[in-house]
Amino acid sequence: MRKPGEFYQRDRDWHPPALTPTYKTSVARSPQYALISLEQTASEITGPVFGHNDIDPLDCDLLRNYAKTGESPIGERIILHGRVLDENARPVPNTLVEIWQANAGGRYRHKKDTYLAPVDPNFGGCGRTMTDENGYYFFRTVKPGAYPWRNGVNDWRPAHIHLSVFGTAFSQRLITQCYFEGDPLIARCPIVKTIPDPVARAQLVAALDMNATIPLDTIAYKFDIVLRGRRSTLFENRLEGN
């Protein structure tokens, strides 16, 4: 009998390693011992379930979810959209996607951010949504600006949006960052470069998607997210016995 079983092992040569010294904070925050490999149990192949009553339909619209009535944030109006798939290219429906970002000037609405660029009174910078039955999601927002950070003396993050995705299991949990096609800061960023493989880095760059733009209104970028795939348990018990 086929039933859903374990998730494919994470390819940890594809993901960034823990210790990436040019991203300085990783030096003291990376474990030195090897990870202990765990064969999955119910603790790993289950995960939290969310419903549409957990969130408000407006939560995915960052042009409106913090703006005063009749006003909107300043910046390049964009749609960020795509699908959440697994490694078998199957859609991941009804899963929670959360995002956060700086405003058009690169300033975060966070009490710890002291960058001199001003906050935008009509922009919060966070959103969340559930994927539909085909794994599709979208947000409406402004394109974030680059911002400086204390790593190297003159390091600047490329424009980016942080994304958090759940999938159906705790072992699929993922946080990543989406960058924008053509940004010359991507190739210079120590956080981007924590990922060793350039093909893997390219997977984090959203493509300009003219087919999804709304003429005279909002430009669009497409960003698909791939979560770990899942195999079927072909044999419930080992043929030779446990």
Add this chain to the structure above:
Amino acid sequence: MVQPLKYLKETPSQTAGPYVHIGLAPGAAGFGIYEQELGWDIAGPNAKGERIRVEGVVVDGTGSPIKDVMLETWQANSAGVYAHPEQAVEVEEGFRGWGRVITDFETGEWAFDTIKPGQVEGRNGQMMAPHINLWIVARGINVGLNTRIYFEDEEEANGIDPVINLIEWERRRETLIAKRDARDGQIVYRFDIKLQGDNETVFFDI
């Protein structure tokens, strides 16, 4: 030549960064935006079992507390059942079993209230000791770290837990055992996490 396998590759992880609260706990970032934030109520009011608090700090390789961590918790109810459609049994109304916890910006202390989970069946029918699964992200952590919280007063179950016993180095097993205490009539488990160095917490590749 061989046939191409054509699997997609998982989207690579990136650090959650220092402003993770904006997206995942905006109240802590300093602004109210959502009607309800997710993850603060793990067990709900109807959950059976012993009410407990779990608390600790996360320290880096220099021994300093980390003040911009987010932890997520995932646990079964007191009967050992996860709130997930693939589980054969229903859980109590309002029990989600998932929590989202951030550290205090000044002290680095974190805490959450829940119920003590029951035993869950592991592989090959072996029972696992009660545990809470933990996922840790922060600035400087490139891929979220997975670990488990076990309980000091479950000595017998811990002794035969298949995951604890997978850890070859006996001294390292202790890093997963939360210490039990009582404060103002409440049961409190202390679980400090050491990311690096002496007594480094065991992290799993799940």
